[in-house]
Amino acid sequence: MVKIGVLALQGAVREHIQAIEAVGAEAVAIKKVEQLQDIDGLILPGGESTTMRRLIDKYGFFEPLKKFGESGKPIWGTCAGLILMATKIAGQEDAHLGLIDMTVERNAFGRQVDSFEASLTITDIADDFIGVFIRAPRILEVGNDVEIICKHHDKIVAVRQGHYLACSFHPELTDDHRMAQYFVKMVKEAKEKLAV
Numbered sequence: 001m002v003k004i005g006v007l008a009l010q011g012a013v014r015e016h017i018q019a020i021e022a023v024g025a026e027a028v029a030i031k032k033v034e035q036l037q038d039i040d041g042l043i044l045p046g047g048e049s050t051t052m053r054r055l056i057d058k059y060g061f062f063e064p065l066k067k068f069g070e071s072g073k074p075i076w077g078t079c080a081g082l083i084l085m086a087t088k089i090a091g092q093e094d095a096h097l098g099l100i101d102m103t104v105e106r107n108a109f110g111r112q113v114d115s116f117e118a119s120l121t122i123t124d125i126a127d128d129f130i131g132v133f134i135r136a137p138r139i140l141e142v143g144n145d146v147e148i149i150c151k152h153h154d155k156i157v158a159v160r161q162g163h164y165l166a167c168s169f170h171p172e173l174t175d176d177h178r179m180a181q182y183f184v185k186m187v188k189e190a191k192e193k194l195a196v
């Protein structure tokens with residue numbers, strides 16, 4: 001069985017843990033850097049990306065998170081987690097972890113529509129997936145190695161780049177766990193590959 005960590009500094013942690021357990025994998029809240037050694041994959045949850053970054057720095061997670069990704073272990077960022085994974089953030093000088101070759105725009109769906117739900121088609125995952133968007137970012141541009149797996153009204157809202165997965169919406173907030181299932185499969189495959 002694979003063990004998946006959810007970075008537990010801030011944000012929607014419990015919901016991700018429940019979703020991972022619902023699809024039959026082990027899930028653990030990551031509060032200390034040392035715990036990264038014990039997991040096969042990691043989720044960066046939604047919340048508030050600038051607050052999360054501040055806590056990442058405060059608790060010494062920045063380099064260890066980058067190393068975790070570079071080691072080939074899968075990372076899935078949702079909403080604020082997606083922002084943390086981008087190489088560029090529109091209107092800002094610096095990005096955060098810079099794991100996925102993409103430019104993101106924060107709060108990209110307008111102030112009047114703070115949150116909404118939409119039915120989405122996600123490549124290899126579902127064609128009727130309810131996406132919950134909460135002050136969500138969108139992806140403006142991606143590099144050649146990045147696969148766009150979901151758009152909503154022409155706006156890119158989910159991508160995959162090798163062992164990295166990211167989405168603008170919150171799959172952990174509904175009972176549809178197909179995206180969590182997909183990530184668990186990515187983690188299983190990476191674990192088998194890293195074992196040889």
Ligand code: GLN
Binds near residue numbers: 046078080083
């Ligand atoms: N707007 C938030 C940010 O910029 C993200 C919102 C979310 O994670 N639901 O960090």
